[in-house]
Amino acid sequence: MTDPRAVARAIDALRRGWPVAILGAEAAITLLAIETADPVRLASFDPEEKAAVLLSAGRAVTLKLTNQREAAVPDAPVLVDRAPWLDFAAATALADPQLDLATPLKGPFHAIPLPAPDAAQTALQLARLAGVLPAFFVRLGRDAGAEAVTPADVAAHEDPARLAIATRARLPVAGAEMAEIVAFRTPESPGEHIALLIGTPNGHAPLVRLHSECLTGDALGSLKCDCGPQLDAAIAAIAESGWGILLYLRQEGRGIGLVNKLRAYALQDQGFDTVDANTRLGFAIDARDFRTAGRMLQLLGQRQIRLLTNNPAKVTALEAAGVRVTERVPHALPPNPHNARYLATKRDRTGHQL
Ligand SMILES: Nc1nc2c(ncn2[C@@H]2O[C@H](COP(=O)(O)OP(=O)(O)OP(=O)(O)O)[C@@H](O)[C@H]2O)c(=O)[nH]1
Numbered sequence: 341m342t343d344p345r346a347v348a349r350a351i352d353a354l355r356r357g358w359p360v361a362i363l364g365a366e367a368a369i370t371l372l373a374i375e376t377a378d379p380v381r382l383a384s385f386d387p388e389e390k391a392a393v394l395l396s397a398g399r400a401v402t403l404k405l406t407n408q409r410e411a412a413v414p415d416a417p418v419l420v421d422r423a424p425w426l427d428f429a430a431a432t433a434l435a436d437p438q439l440d441l442a443t444p445l446k447g448p449f450h451a452i453p454l455p456a457p458d459a460a461q462t463a464l465q466l467a468r469l470a471g472v473l474p475a476f477f478v479r480l481g482r483d484a485g486a487e488a489v490t491p492a493d494v495a496a497h498e499d500p501a502r503l504a505i506a507t508r509a510r511l512p513v514a515g516a517e518m519a520e521i522v523a524f525r526t527p528e529s530p531g532e533h534i535a536l537l538i539g540t541p542n543g544h545a546p547l548v549r550l551h552s553e554c555l556t557g558d559a560l561g562s563l564k565c566d567c568g569p570q571l572d573a574a575i576a577a578i579a580e581s582g583w584g585i586l587l588y589l590r591q592e593g594r595g596i597g598l599v600n601k602l603r604a605y606a607l608q609d610q611g612f613d614t615v616d617a618n619t620r621l622g623f624a625i626d627a628r629d630f631r632t633a634g635r636m637l638q639l640l641g642q643r644q645i646r647l648l649t650n651n652p653a654k655v656t657a658l659e660a661a662g663v664r665v666t667e668r669v670p671h672a673l674p675p676n677p678h679n680a681r682y683l684a685t686k687r688d689r690t691g692h693q694l
């Protein structure tokens with residue numbers, strides 16, 4: 341039996357700076373997220389000052405800890421042994437790559453074997469879901485007062501099969517007066533996904549756009565990316581085609597959340613590109629789960645589509661989710677001086693066909 345709702349409580353706990361226990365197959369660990377902790381919470385979590393620090397593989401590369409880690413699992417998280425100088429301030433500097441330029445890192449760091457690899461991996465997943473930095477104080481064993489989850493609970497929480505249609509209504513929009521909005525949600529995730537059905541079904545495969553949430557681009561007109569213009573152009577193209585669907589997916593920052601995306605932007609201000617910024621923060625280059633889009637299309641009764649995208653990974657992911665993509669329709673817009681490097685990085689490093 342899995343308990344996906346326990347994951348919602350664990351995410352809440354991480355954001356509030358409360359401990360969370362993860363019950364792995366071999367051992368349990370109890371975590372305190374460094375970002376939301378403080379010296380008082382740390383002292384009550386770890387009175388003997390023995391808790392190790394759990395970091396992502398990407399962060400371990402920056403800290404030159406990779407050669408100490410078990411070779412068999414290249415992307416495995418890394419556990420750093422506690423040293424007397426590794427206090428709350430030093431741990432914060434370990435957690436947050438934005439501080440690297442300002443804070444000379446102490447050391448030496450020693451990677452120690454992971455007692456519960458599956459639980460450690462789940463910890464990083466929870467950090468992404470909670471939108472916090474993937475860095476924790478870790479104690480072996482299950483703390484009785486901590487919210488407890490298993491890796492299977494987290495997998496169940498992420499299962500798109502939990503998504504259902506909540507409601508639908510007519511919604512004329514600036515680019516398409518004939519439109520209907522459909523809202524989808526799961527019992528435990530706060531963010532609702534949206535489909536905008538545009539035009540009238542005509543027996544042909546609909547033209548579909550998967551748009552990932554981008555608050556800065558969609559609402560503020562950010563020039564750092566191409567999301568705002570792509571959103572408007574997608575609605576226009578679908579309306580022009582006569583029939584299609586815009587999926588608005590709550591996958592802000594390619595799935596790492598708004599705050600972590602803004603941290604990636606701060607790293608870009610320091611000179612890193614969009615790919616390296618994500619990796620240095622400790623996240624995947626693209627953490628989106630497009631099974632969600634597959635499930636939404638299934639709930640809308642669409643098994644064959646034409647897809648507006650420059651990203652072949654979206655085509656592959658939809659096909660894997662059981663949706664046939666009969667055509668990829670390019671969706672490139674002219675660059676501006678602020679997003680030219682971002683678009684070039686997508687072309688050169690993430691396989692976008694621009
Ligand atoms: N982490 C991170 N996310 C970003 C950055 N810039 C934009 N995003 C997010 O990226 C998502 C948009 O994805 P894109 O990679 O621009 O485009 P795509 O959807 O993969 O591909 P297309 O279908 O061809 O547009 C949105 O969720 C944005 O918030 C960035 O520098 N870092």
Ligand SMILES: [Zn+2]
Nearest residue numbers: 554557565567
């Ligand atoms: Zn954007």
